Structure formats: C-alpha cells, structure tokens
Amino acid sequence: MRALTQDLPSDAPGRVHRLGALGFGAPGARPKAYLQAGLHADEMPGPLIVHHLSRLLAAAEAEGRLIGEVILVPLANPIGFGQWVQNKPQGRQDLNSMLNFNRDFPDLAELCGDDLAGQLGPDPAQNREIILAAFAAALHDLPAPDEGTALRRALMLFSYDADHVLDLHCDHHAILHLYTSPAHPTQTRHLAQSMGAELALLAEVSGGNAFDEAHSAPWHLLAQRFGAAKPVPPGPFAATLEYRGQFDVSDAQAASDAANLMTYLAGAGVIQGPCEPAHPAPLVYPLAGAAEITASQGGIVTWTVPPGTPVTRGQIIGHVTDPVSGARTATCAPIDGLLFRQELWRQCLRGQSLAHVAGPVPIRSGNLLSD
Ligand SMILES: [Zn+2]
Known part of the structure; x- marks a missing residue:
C-alpha cells in the first residue's frame, strides 16, 4: 500500500x-x-x-x-x-x-x-x-x-x-x-x-x-x-x-x-x-423510466411502504398532512415499478420531490439526473 x-x-x-x-x-x-x-x-x-x-x-x-x-x-x-x-x-x-x-x-x-x-x-x-x-x-x-x-x-x-x-x-x-x-x-x-x-x-x-x-x-x-x-x-x-x-x-x-x-x-x-x-x-431498467413523485401540498411526510416495495400505478404509498388545516393528501405511485428511494426529510413544501419509482418503460428525456 x-x-x-x-x-x-x-x-x-x-x-x-x-x-x-x-x-x-x-x-x-x-x-x-x-x-x-x-x-x-x-x-x-x-x-x-x-x-x-x-x-x-x-x-x-x-x-x-x-x-x-x-x-x-x-x-x-x-x-x-x-x-x-x-x-x-x-x-x-x-x-x-x-x-x-x-x-x-x-x-x-x-x-x-x-x-x-x-x-x-x-x-x-x-x-x-x-x-x-x-x-x-x-x-x-x-x-x-x-x-x-x-x-x-x-x-x-x-x-x-x-x-x-x-x-x-x-x-x-x-x-x-x-x-x-x-x-x-x-x-x-x-x-x-x-x-x-x-x-x-x-x-x-x-x-x-x-x-x-x-x-x-x-x-x-x-x-x-x-x-x-x-x-x-x-x-x-x-x-x-x-x-x-x-x-x-x-x-x-x-x-x-x-x-x-x-x-x-x-x-x-x-x-x-x-x-x-x-x-x-x-x-x-432505463434511468429514463424512473418516475419522480412530487408533493401536491406542504406538510408532514409519512410512508405506508418502504423503499424496495414493488408498486402499481395509483397505489397509495404514503401521505402528506397539513397539521394546521387538517388537509391530508395521498401520495400515489405514478407508474408500475419498484419504489427505490424516498427523500430524507419528513416534511415538505408543495412541489418538492418525495420519492422515485423505477419502471421498465422510458418516460423521460433530456437531463435525467436530479440536482
Ligand atoms: Zn451522492
């Protein structure tokens, strides 16, 4: 050495x-x-x-x-x-x-x-x-x-x-x-x-x-x-x-x-x-087949399934809860595939990235990496 x-x-x-x-x-x-x-x-x-x-x-x-x-x-x-x-x-x-x-x-x-x-x-x-x-x-x-x-x-x-x-x-x-x-x-x-x-x-x-x-x-x-x-x-x-x-x-x-x-x-x-x-x-899978899930409202992030879970399109995999208004939205899988990652924080702003699901079919082009 x-x-x-x-x-x-x-x-x-x-x-x-x-x-x-x-x-x-x-x-x-x-x-x-x-x-x-x-x-x-x-x-x-x-x-x-x-x-x-x-x-x-x-x-x-x-x-x-x-x-x-x-x-x-x-x-x-x-x-x-x-x-x-x-x-x-x-x-x-x-x-x-x-x-x-x-x-x-x-x-x-x-x-x-x-x-x-x-x-x-x-x-x-x-x-x-x-x-x-x-x-x-x-x-x-x-x-x-x-x-x-x-x-x-x-x-x-x-x-x-x-x-x-x-x-x-x-x-x-x-x-x-x-x-x-x-x-x-x-x-x-x-x-x-x-x-x-x-x-x-x-x-x-x-x-x-x-x-x-x-x-x-x-x-x-x-x-x-x-x-x-x-x-x-x-x-x-x-x-x-x-x-x-x-x-x-x-x-x-x-x-x-x-x-x-x-x-x-x-x-x-x-x-x-x-x-x-x-x-x-x-x-x-193609990287172009990985679908991003973004938050439709700000709030507290909770998950019903962990990374590594196979998911189907529309399946509820978590929620975002606004503890002030009481509004609660479901986080759904956007495609059939494998939920392979979730964001670090247990809170989010509207529009922020929450997770990714990898799938076999390309759905994106251009710059494929996150910031
Ligand atoms: Zn890194």
Whole structure:
C-alpha cells in the first residue's frame, strides 16, 4: 500500500485542502480499478466501506494476490467535508459556486475530439492508447481557476485510464442500487450481484457530466463521431453505486460491503480470490423510466411502504398532512415499478420531490439526473 497524497491549489491564504489516495499493486499493472467515496461529502456509507476495503486490499497485497492496480480515494471531497452550516453538513454542493460536486467534470470528448481527428487509424487497440494519451494531456493542461475545478481535475488524473471506475455514493432512504451506461452488461450484472444491488439504472448519457459518465461517455461519443473507419473501443466500466441511505452507516454493514467489492475485483481480474457473487440478478431498467413523485401540498411526510416495495400505478404509498388545516393528501405511485428511494426529510413544501419509482418503460428525456 502506498500513499498518494495531493494538495489542491489553495484559494484562501493559510488554507490547503489535501486529497488522500492509496495505491495497491504495481503502478501501471492491469487491470486498473479506481474507487472513490464521499464526492458528495455528506454521504458516509461509501467512505466507511472504502476504509474497510483498504484493509482487505492491504492483506491481499501482502499475500501476493494483487494482479492489477487499485487506487482508492476514501474521501474524495475534502472541500465539501468541511462545509457545515448551522450544525448540518452541506457536502453536496460547493457553497462557493453552488455547483453540485458530482456534476461538470471535464468533457474529454469535447476537449480532445478535434485533435484526435488526425491521429486515429483503423486499429482500435492503437486508438485506445492514442485517446488515453490525449486525455492525459488535456487533463494536465486543463485550467483550474478554483478549488472545485482543481478537485475535479485531480480526481480524474487518478482515474481517467482505469478499466473499472466505481464512485461510491448513497441516497436519502433507499435500497442498494447503481447507475451505469449500457456499454458493459456483463460487468453490470457481476457488480450488482457482487454488491447485492437490487436495481441497475442505465443511461448512455444522462446529462450533467457526473464522475462516472465523465469516464464512459467520451468513448461512446468519440465512437459515434469517428465511426467504423476509425474505430474507438468501448471505454472503462464506470458506475455510481448508491449504498442505501445517508444514515445506513455501520462497521458491520461496511465490512460486508467491502468484502462484496473484493468479490467484484476478483471477478474483474484485478485481484486473486473468490469471485462467485452471492446475490441474485438485479432489475435492469432505463434511468429514463424512473418516475419522480412530487408533493401536491406542504406538510408532514409519512410512508405506508418502504423503499424496495414493488408498486402499481395509483397505489397509495404514503401521505402528506397539513397539521394546521387538517388537509391530508395521498401520495400515489405514478407508474408500475419498484419504489427505490424516498427523500430524507419528513416534511415538505408543495412541489418538492418525495420519492422515485423505477419502471421498465422510458418516460423521460433530456437531463435525467436530479440536482
Ligand atoms: Zn451522492
């Protein structure tokens, strides 16, 4: 295990944000897996899982079971972790710019596409190396005028050439689920069955350039641009893993989740070890099929069923109660599908989001991610 600490350029005199990373295996060994957690710095299931995973990987390395290279960033957002307002952590948006920390990663297809036009040829393996070199140069040259941009660049310099990119998040109240592109169905199934995810939500490009898509989408977009004459191979397997809800944090759960990620890494050929997933196949639905439920009035939020419940359209799944007027409205499932997440707070304003139901039929287009 080696420490790969990096200080971000400072925006304020006397203040330096330090990004800690850990490397396992020989630098440059393949396959390369990159895992980070806490990019949304108020989501702590992931950082605790990565903490436990680092112990397991150190043991595997000591036993000579590392085949490829693994990079872990246990707390990917030291800026956000320090943002507390009135005794509450505010780690999702940068309080300086109000940008979501998991949006607006560099668009490598846009940055490199024109330069690559004259370099690519008929050999996809050779094209892969040319593209990776172009991505590295683009990231090194990328201006980072503030700490938020510098953080995004620093993370991608660790990860842009990985074969597996896993970004560990959590939801508010939710079942274990994941987001990825449709590019790698076998890896998706293996990951979901290793980690125990009940649901995989797929989108080729969901908008906003979140961290996982900043790795997968450029290869898809470049392949579309250059076509068969200059074949661009599939990009890395990149996924956002949602480890249940914000308060689902325990050492026992994290240790189990870390062991499951070792199963994934073994199946991916990164380490030697047991690689048979213990969990059943997930539901695989389009992200465009996920329906949002919003509040028709403000009040107190109550639920009659928890996340993980299969629901039918029109089924009452909760209520919003105005304790002043006494008005009480039913919260109903908008589609047939799986209720997979609910909002954190037990109170709401009219129009606010309350929950999502995943379904098999696309019902949305455009930007598919929430703020
Ligand atoms: Zn998140």
